[in-house]
Structures are given as C-alpha cells and as structure tokens.
Amino acid sequence: MSVTPMMAQFLEIKAEAPDALLFYRMGDFYELFFDDAVAASAALDIALTKRGKHLGEDIAMCGVPVHSAENYLMTLIRKGFRVAVAEQLEAPEEAKKRGSKSVVKRGIVRLVTPGTLTEDTLLDARAHNYLAAFAEVRGQGALAWADISTGAFHVATCPRVRLGPDLARLGVREVIVVDGTDIGPVIEDLGAAVTPLGASAFDSTAADGRLRALFDVGSLEAFGAFGRAELGAMGALVEYVELTQRGKLPLMRPPQRQSADDLMAIDAATRRNLELTRGATGGRDGSLLWAIDRTVTAAGGRLLERRVSAPSAVEGIIRARHDAVDWALSEDRLAEDIRSDLRRAPDMDRALSRLSLERGGPRDLAAIRNGLEAADSLYQRVFETSCPLDVSNLIGQEGLRDVLARALVAEPPMMLRDGGVVAPGYDAELDEVRTLRDEGRGVIAGLQGQYIEETGIASLKVKHNNVLGYFVETTATHADKMRADDRFIHRQTTANQVRFTTIELSELETKILNAGGRAQQIEDRIFEDLRAAVLDASDAIFAAARCLAELDVMTGLADLAKGETWCRPRVDSSRAFAIEGGRHPVVERALKRDGAPFVANDTALSADGGAAIRLLTGPNMAGKSTWLRQNALIAVLAQMGSFVPADSAHIGVVSQLFSRVGASDDLARGRSTFMVEMVETAAILNQADDRALVILDEIGRGTATYDGLSIAWATLEHLHDVNRCRALFATHYHEMTALASKLDGVENATVAVREWEGDVIFLHEVREGAADRSYGVQVAKLAGLPEAVVSRAREVLNALEEGEREGGSKPKALIDDLPLFSAVPTPLAAPVRDSGVEARMKTVLPDALSPREALDLIYELKALTDGAAG
Incomplete structure (x- = not known):
C-alpha cells in the first residue's frame, strides 16, 4: 500500500528527530502517529485511535489541542520524554495553489528537552532550569551550564571527582556529554537527563569561533582566559541550544568563570541529608530554603536558591552580604517600602529570553515596561541613602521605559493576534484604521435597522461568517418578499433561513475587513519595533533585573532576621565554631506553627591546635540529629550571607561541609543501607580537610555490634588524627566516650533526659558529659x-x-x-476498681446546675475517686 503524502511528510520529519516524540501540527491539534502515539497516549492518559493503514498495519494516532499543549508537554518532559514540535510553515491556501494533493509545508521549529524550557507554565518561577555540558581534554575536565530562560551562562574547571557534587549544587536538569562516555550513571543518579553529542561538538577550536560569533567579539579574552576543556564544554552547550531552538539562539550573557575555591563544597549526599533546597518529599516544603524564603519576586527567589546551594567561602563577599542585611534592618521602614515596590516587579529575565526566541508576546513587553518602572521607583527611594548595594544599574533606560509606557495598553492581551495591544494615540495610522473598523461595525448595526424598517421584517439580521462574509439573513417565510426587492441578491438557503447580500453591504464589508487586517499589520510592526528596542537594551535590562533580585534577597533576609530574632554571625579566617542559643530553622518554624517552643543549645568547638570534635551520646528521639543538623545549617546560613538562628555565632570559614545523617537502601544499584553509609563515610574521610565541618550520626549501626563499634571508633580517630577537622559525632556506642580522655580534640556531650515512673522525658538540652545508656526500651514503649x-x-x-x-x-x-x-506469662493489666464516677456523671445535666451545685458535685466526685483509690 502506498504511503499518503501526509504520512510521507510525517515520516520524513520524524527522521530528523528519531529520539523525540513528534508533535505534528494539523490545524488546531498536534497529532502523534505510530509508536509516538502509543507512548504518548500511555504517558498522557489520552485516547489512542487510528488513521488509515501503513504497510498493512493500522496507523496508531492520538492528539492534543494546540491551546493546551504546554500542559501536555510538561507531563511528557517530567516523564523523561523529549518532544519535537513541527509547525505548519505556510497557510493551507498556499498549499492548494500547488495542487489539490499538495501537503502544507511543515518543519520542526524546536526540540523541547528538560534543559531547554522557556515557557512559564513549564518552569518553576523561583528556580533555575540549568542545561550543562561536561568536557574533558587531556585529563582536564570542565563544566559549563546555562539557564536559557534567564540568559545565565557559567563555566568552571571540574575534574570527574567533583562532577557529582557540582551537578547536585546546580540542580541541573540535563547534561550534554561526549557520545560513548561512561559518566552517564553519575548524572542519572542525580535525576538529570543525559544527552550524548558527537565529539566534534566539543572541539575547542570550533568552540572558540562559535562563542565569538555568539557574542559578536573578536576575542574571548575580555571574558577570561579559558582552558581547552572549558571552551569545549561551552561550545557543546551553545551548539546544542542552537540545535534544539532551530537556529534561534536566546539572549545569553557572557560566560562567567566560577572557582571552586570560592564556594563551600557540599556533596550530593550532604545536600540530601540536610535538605537544603528540597525536603524529604522532593518539593520545597520542609527544606531550609522553604524556611527562610521571604523574597517577593521570582528573580529574588532564584538568587536566594543559588546562595543556599552555594554558600560563599570568601570572607569579603560574606561580610558584604551581612552588611547589606544589617543596613536593611537598620532602615526597616525603608526596607518595607522597597519590598512594596519589588512586589510590582515582574520577571524581566525570562521575558527577555522569550522575546529573543520569538516566543514572547505583548505581556512580555509589558513585563519589561513594568520592571523598568519598578527599577526607577526603587532608585528614587534608595540612591541618596547609605545602601551598601550599587543601585546605579536601576536607571539609564528612561527612553525605552517611556516608549513602552506610551505604546502599550495597561493590560495587554496574551497573544498579539488578539489585537488591542497598542495604546490609542501612539500611532496615528493605527488610530485611523481602528476608527474605520470600529465605526464600520456601528454602520453595520445601523444598516440592519434600515433594512428592518424598509422591509418591515422585524426578525431580519445582518450576520457574518468566514465563508460568506457579511450577509442579510431572514426566515424562510419572508424569503419571497426579499426576492421581490431588487436590492437583495440571494446567496444561500438553509433549512430555516435564507441569506442575501447587497452591493452596499459588500462595499462596506470590504472597507471593514481591510481596516481590521490593516490594524493587525500595524500592531505587528509596532510589536516587532518594540521587541527590537528591548533586545538592543538587553544588557542594561539584565543588569537592572540582577539589582532588583539583590535588593529582594537583602530585604527578605532582613525581614526574616527581624521576625525570627536572628543574629549577625561573625565569620572570619579562624577555625572557631562557637554558637550560643542555636536553633534549627526548619524545626523551629514547624514547632512555632504548632505553638510549641524550641529548646536552644550551645555548641563550642575549639580547633586552634587541630581537630575539634564533640562526641554526642543520648537516647533516640532526644534531639541528637536536630542538634547536628542545626549546626550545619547555621554554617550554611552564615556563609550564604544570612543572619542565623542563634543568640550569637562565631564561625571560621568552612571550606567543606559533610553530613552523613540517616541512610536508606539503594536497591537500584544493589547497595544495602550499611553499604550506602560506608560509601558516604569513605567520601568524607578521603576528602575532608582541616577547615571542613563534618556531621556524622550513628556510624556503624547497620552491622553487628562489635563490627559497628570498631568502624565508628576508627572513623573518629581518623577524623581526629588525619583530617584534623571540626566535627559533631553522634553515637549509641557508649564505649567510645573513653576516647575523650585519649584524644586531645575530642570532648563528650550528651542530650539530657529525665526518668519518671519508668518513662523517659526528653529535655532536648545538650550538656557536657556522656550518657550512661540509650533508653531504647523506654523509647520503644513510647512508640506503642x-x-x-x-x-x-x-x-x-x-x-x-x-x-x-x-x-x-x-x-x-x-x-x-x-x-x-x-x-513467659503475659503481664496482667492492673485491676481497675469501679469508682462510680462514670455512672454519676451520666445523671448530670450541666446546664441545669447552679454554681453552688457544680461546686458540690466536684466534692462528690472527688470523694468517689478517693474511695476507689483506697
């Protein structure tokens, strides 16, 4: 059986993207065929039908409406699919001119992948959507990453051993690698998609030319001295973006080099254990970011997430951020006014990206206008103050802002084709054709009234459709009367109506249609002019957007510090770690919601001469893990530039943060809980330096008692003698408390409890000393x-x-x-004597009691209770 022209076209286009589902545009639907349809129908839970046959087999088919396609795209991307979008590249009328069997030209306009999303509905407004590329040249590795929805572009040297931690820090959605590489499992473990490209895409010489062309420069030296691996990674990333966007490159800022030494190193396991940006359920709820985020803009939320994910290790940067929060606290009324203005600032970064990719609409132009207005308002508030942030980038685009303010209506429609985008008075020609178009509609209504009066047919209507244009419609009962009038020319007869036209109506229709089409053409031209003007000013707009985000983070952290009574930490080059009255920010927020207090605790690690380790013992449920985690989170907060939940804090810069708190089976890779624990512990012992902060909880608990004790013992000795770091080490092996007398840098601490009538009461207070037992049986009793x-x-x-x-x-x-x-006989429950209280209470009617009778009743019930007890 021969292939139909349409199926032949589908198969030809599908061959361009064999690994993607093909959304094939047919009118108001995207259709999928063959195996694509089978896969999509299952993933989207939509009906699977068929359309004809191919090679004797039914052609499977399913489809989604164009107007709601983004929702379906989001589902497919989240389930690991890639989607190629093939649009109609010409009007059906053009195809008909080539012959009755000609097919409308179609072509792929973009590949939708996890790392190349730009639509708001497909993105988290408060999180970056990073695409990355990893390259290796002669043993040197590099990682480049970009968010094409905001234009952010970065690169850093990255040996293989650091690839996992760096990808975890960035939360990358998709990673481009050399075809045939063996690093795919490392990437997939972090939940990112792996995209292989040929080795030629990573060629550093070709990459240099590709990057110079992208940024229209003769040399990349102005951006930094990049190694061959860095060039290869950046070049591959740019080539992939060009491939997926079909040549329409988004606005990308010049690449910024990032040094690993400038950031606190945090591996993937630690991020997961401490729940920095994602809680236990995978979302933001319950994470550190959730507890501290008081930003009011999307860009501010993304900047805060970057800082939580990558705390600084540079004293000057940390101090400058603390100064900014301090200033906002001291100017609390002004800070509130700043936050009020910021609430009106839209997401200019993502609006710019959509406009550059020709996916933007009128509301993206309005977002730029509103953002520039908010920036100007904020500058007027701040420029004469002692604000430590440089706010000069908030101004300088007054001309563009004024043009956008004059050109756009206050609330533009979603789509340009809807019309009504350009404000009255901006373009004289547009005002003229609009008047003709709008008055023409009024004339049509007047003409209908004239015809009714002249014919005496009250039900006569002047209507319009896309086939006949304007026409006069009346019921069949009045048809003969209409035909008798020479003015009315018969056009069409339906079951119940007869339709006519007149020369007068046809001429008026021509004027109206031309005016409406001309108005749309003028609005299209004005939109393109405004879009070009915005893109010409993109660097300045990006700078203003970045300044707005910094103001948002500064005032948000100040609002947090004021509301939660947090203190400014002292961060310096020492190896101190002294916290007074420290609290866990997430747990405290949860307890406050329930009206319960949080018990604050001190931490003092003196590390002047070497290691500084607190060996913590005490029962489960007493708060050991909370104390461990809160100290790690306080270090993260301090170095990201925030105030901290404590009465005071002195922290020597932490170079690396390691946390092994809690573990679970890794069944997919055949690793038990104990194996996972040992792998994570090995990573700490092999990498921690003397400026690291290490948090360890219950090392060795997944094996036999003596095996576990010996591993925990040796681990503590290694941290003390070899790593020489600051550490908090919680254990149930009380034998290890003897190490405090053998190792100079180890001190014992315990969580206080109180026993009462066989039960244990947790005081959640960390004290010096060692626990004498674990109270496991009492905890088991509490568990039921x-x-x-x-x-x-x-x-x-x-x-x-x-x-x-x-x-x-x-x-x-x-x-x-x-x-x-x-x-062993089951213990008998203690006999309960009937006091008669329950029977007496059944006879009481509370509303009928006087105060005196109520008091007498209490004495009576007390006597019954005492009698039963005796």
Whole structure:
C-alpha cells in the first residue's frame, strides 16, 4: 500500500528527530502517529485511535489541542520524554495553489528537552532550569551550564571527582556529554537527563569561533582566559541550544568563570541529608530554603536558591552580604517600602529570553515596561541613602521605559493576534484604521435597522461568517418578499433561513475587513519595533533585573532576621565554631506553627591546635540529629550571607561541609543501607580537610555490634588524627566516650533526659558529659510496642547488663538461661476498681446546675475517686 503524502511528510520529519516524540501540527491539534502515539497516549492518559493503514498495519494516532499543549508537554518532559514540535510553515491556501494533493509545508521549529524550557507554565518561577555540558581534554575536565530562560551562562574547571557534587549544587536538569562516555550513571543518579553529542561538538577550536560569533567579539579574552576543556564544554552547550531552538539562539550573557575555591563544597549526599533546597518529599516544603524564603519576586527567589546551594567561602563577599542585611534592618521602614515596590516587579529575565526566541508576546513587553518602572521607583527611594548595594544599574533606560509606557495598553492581551495591544494615540495610522473598523461595525448595526424598517421584517439580521462574509439573513417565510426587492441578491438557503447580500453591504464589508487586517499589520510592526528596542537594551535590562533580585534577597533576609530574632554571625579566617542559643530553622518554624517552643543549645568547638570534635551520646528521639543538623545549617546560613538562628555565632570559614545523617537502601544499584553509609563515610574521610565541618550520626549501626563499634571508633580517630577537622559525632556506642580522655580534640556531650515512673522525658538540652545508656526500651514503649514485648525487652536487657557486671559472660550464654518468650506469662493489666464516677456523671445535666451545685458535685466526685483509690 502506498504511503499518503501526509504520512510521507510525517515520516520524513520524524527522521530528523528519531529520539523525540513528534508533535505534528494539523490545524488546531498536534497529532502523534505510530509508536509516538502509543507512548504518548500511555504517558498522557489520552485516547489512542487510528488513521488509515501503513504497510498493512493500522496507523496508531492520538492528539492534543494546540491551546493546551504546554500542559501536555510538561507531563511528557517530567516523564523523561523529549518532544519535537513541527509547525505548519505556510497557510493551507498556499498549499492548494500547488495542487489539490499538495501537503502544507511543515518543519520542526524546536526540540523541547528538560534543559531547554522557556515557557512559564513549564518552569518553576523561583528556580533555575540549568542545561550543562561536561568536557574533558587531556585529563582536564570542565563544566559549563546555562539557564536559557534567564540568559545565565557559567563555566568552571571540574575534574570527574567533583562532577557529582557540582551537578547536585546546580540542580541541573540535563547534561550534554561526549557520545560513548561512561559518566552517564553519575548524572542519572542525580535525576538529570543525559544527552550524548558527537565529539566534534566539543572541539575547542570550533568552540572558540562559535562563542565569538555568539557574542559578536573578536576575542574571548575580555571574558577570561579559558582552558581547552572549558571552551569545549561551552561550545557543546551553545551548539546544542542552537540545535534544539532551530537556529534561534536566546539572549545569553557572557560566560562567567566560577572557582571552586570560592564556594563551600557540599556533596550530593550532604545536600540530601540536610535538605537544603528540597525536603524529604522532593518539593520545597520542609527544606531550609522553604524556611527562610521571604523574597517577593521570582528573580529574588532564584538568587536566594543559588546562595543556599552555594554558600560563599570568601570572607569579603560574606561580610558584604551581612552588611547589606544589617543596613536593611537598620532602615526597616525603608526596607518595607522597597519590598512594596519589588512586589510590582515582574520577571524581566525570562521575558527577555522569550522575546529573543520569538516566543514572547505583548505581556512580555509589558513585563519589561513594568520592571523598568519598578527599577526607577526603587532608585528614587534608595540612591541618596547609605545602601551598601550599587543601585546605579536601576536607571539609564528612561527612553525605552517611556516608549513602552506610551505604546502599550495597561493590560495587554496574551497573544498579539488578539489585537488591542497598542495604546490609542501612539500611532496615528493605527488610530485611523481602528476608527474605520470600529465605526464600520456601528454602520453595520445601523444598516440592519434600515433594512428592518424598509422591509418591515422585524426578525431580519445582518450576520457574518468566514465563508460568506457579511450577509442579510431572514426566515424562510419572508424569503419571497426579499426576492421581490431588487436590492437583495440571494446567496444561500438553509433549512430555516435564507441569506442575501447587497452591493452596499459588500462595499462596506470590504472597507471593514481591510481596516481590521490593516490594524493587525500595524500592531505587528509596532510589536516587532518594540521587541527590537528591548533586545538592543538587553544588557542594561539584565543588569537592572540582577539589582532588583539583590535588593529582594537583602530585604527578605532582613525581614526574616527581624521576625525570627536572628543574629549577625561573625565569620572570619579562624577555625572557631562557637554558637550560643542555636536553633534549627526548619524545626523551629514547624514547632512555632504548632505553638510549641524550641529548646536552644550551645555548641563550642575549639580547633586552634587541630581537630575539634564533640562526641554526642543520648537516647533516640532526644534531639541528637536536630542538634547536628542545626549546626550545619547555621554554617550554611552564615556563609550564604544570612543572619542565623542563634543568640550569637562565631564561625571560621568552612571550606567543606559533610553530613552523613540517616541512610536508606539503594536497591537500584544493589547497595544495602550499611553499604550506602560506608560509601558516604569513605567520601568524607578521603576528602575532608582541616577547615571542613563534618556531621556524622550513628556510624556503624547497620552491622553487628562489635563490627559497628570498631568502624565508628576508627572513623573518629581518623577524623581526629588525619583530617584534623571540626566535627559533631553522634553515637549509641557508649564505649567510645573513653576516647575523650585519649584524644586531645575530642570532648563528650550528651542530650539530657529525665526518668519518671519508668518513662523517659526528653529535655532536648545538650550538656557536657556522656550518657550512661540509650533508653531504647523506654523509647520503644513510647512508640506503642505491646507491653509484653516491652517487658520481655527489659528482662533481656537486665540479664545482659547483669552478666556484663558479673564478669562479662557471653550474650549467648546469658540468653540461653532466659525462658522462651512463649513461656513467659503475659503481664496482667492492673485491676481497675469501679469508682462510680462514670455512672454519676451520666445523671448530670450541666446546664441545669447552679454554681453552688457544680461546686458540690466536684466534692462528690472527688470523694468517689478517693474511695476507689483506697
């Protein structure tokens, strides 16, 4: 069976993007065929139909409406698909001119992939959407990354060992690699898509030319001295963007080099354990970012996320950020006014990107206008103050701002084709044709009234459709009367109506249609002129947007510090770590919501002569993990430029942050909980330097007691003697508390508890000293284990402890002497005596009691209770 012209076209276009689902535009729908349709129907939960046959087989088909395609695209991208969008490149009328069997020209206009999204509906407004490329040249690695929705473009040297941590820091959605590389699993473990390209895409010489052409410069030296691996990574990234956008490159800022030494190093496991930007459920809720984000703009939210993800390790930068927050706190009324103005500032970065890719609409131009107006208003508020931020970039585009203000209506429509974008009075020709168009509609209404009066047919209507244009319509009962009038020319007869036209109506229609089309043409031209003017000023607009984001983060952090009573930390080049009254920002926020207080704790690590380690013991549920995490989060907050949840804080710059708190099976890679724990611990011991802060919780708990104790013991000694770092080490192995007397840098700490009638009360207070036991049985009781299990556990524990005191008998011998669980009678519940209180209360009618009778009743109930107890 021969292939139809349309199917032949589909297959030809599909061959250009064999690894992507092809959205094939047919009128108001994107259709998918063959295997694409099968995959999309399952992923989108839409009906799978068929359209004809190919090679004797039914052609599977499904489709989605064009107007709601973005929602479907979002679902497909999140499920790991790539989508090629093929649009109609000509009007159907043009195809008909070539012959009745000609097919409308179509072609791929973009490839939609996880790292190349630009639409607001497909993006998180408060998070970057990074695309990255990794290159290696002669053993030297480099990582380039860009957010094409904002124009941000960065590059850094990156040996393989640091690829995972860097990708985790950036939260990259898609990574371009050399075809055939073996680093795919590292990337996929972080949830990013892997995109292979041929080695030629990473050629550094070709990349140099590609980058010079992109930025229209003769040399890249003005941007920095880039190595061959860096050039290769940047070149591959730019080539891929050009490939996916079909030649329409977005506005990209000149690449900025980033040095790893300038940032606190945080690996992927630590980010996950500390929940810096993502909570336990995968979203923002419950994360550090969730707890501190008080920004009021999308760009400010993205900047805050970058700082949380990559705290600075440069004293000058940290101090400048603290100065900015301090200033905003001291000028609290002005800071509130700044935040009020910022709430009116739209996302200029992403509006600029869409305009550069020709995907922008009238509202993107309005976003630039409104953003420049907000920038000017903020400059007028701040420029004469002592604000530590440079706000000069907020002004300088008054001409563009005024043109946009005059040209655009206050609330433009979503689409340019909807019309009504340009404000009255901006263009004289447009005003003229609009008048003709609008008055023409009024004339049509007047003409209808004239015809009704002249014919006496009250039901006569003048209507319009796309086939006949304007026509006079009346019911069939009046058709003969209309035909008798020479003015009315018959056009069409339907079941119940007859349609006519007149020479007068046809001439008026021509004028109206020409005016409407001409008005659209003029608005299209004005839109393109404004778009070009905005793109010409893109560098200045980007700079203004960046300044707005910095003002937002500064005032947001000040609002946080004021509202939560946070203090300014002292950050310097020492190795101090002294926190007074420290709190966990996320836990405290959750407790405050429930009306419960948070118990603050101090931390003091003296590391002048070497290692400084606190060995923490105490029961589960007492708050050990909270104390460990809060100190790590305080370090992150201090070095990202925020005030911290404490009464005071002195922190020597932390170069690396490691946290191994909690673990789970990695079933996909065949690794047990214990194996995951050991891999993460090995990474810490192999990488931590003397300026690192290490947080370890329950090392060795996933194996036999003596194995676990020996591993934990050796790990602590290595941290002390080899890494010589600052560390908080929580354990249930009380034998390890003896190390405090053997190692100069180790001190014991414990979480205070109180026992009451066999139960344990957690005080959540960290004190000096060591715990004498873990209170595991009491915690098990609190968790609701059956009383028989709790009682049996007490018996076994007592036997083991007694045997140890009496000469260290082997546990097996002790347990062999205990009766079996089944032989131990179940404890009987204590008898409850009937006090008569319940029966008496059933006779009481509270509303009928006088105050005196209520008091007498209380005495009566008290007597009944005392009698039952006696």
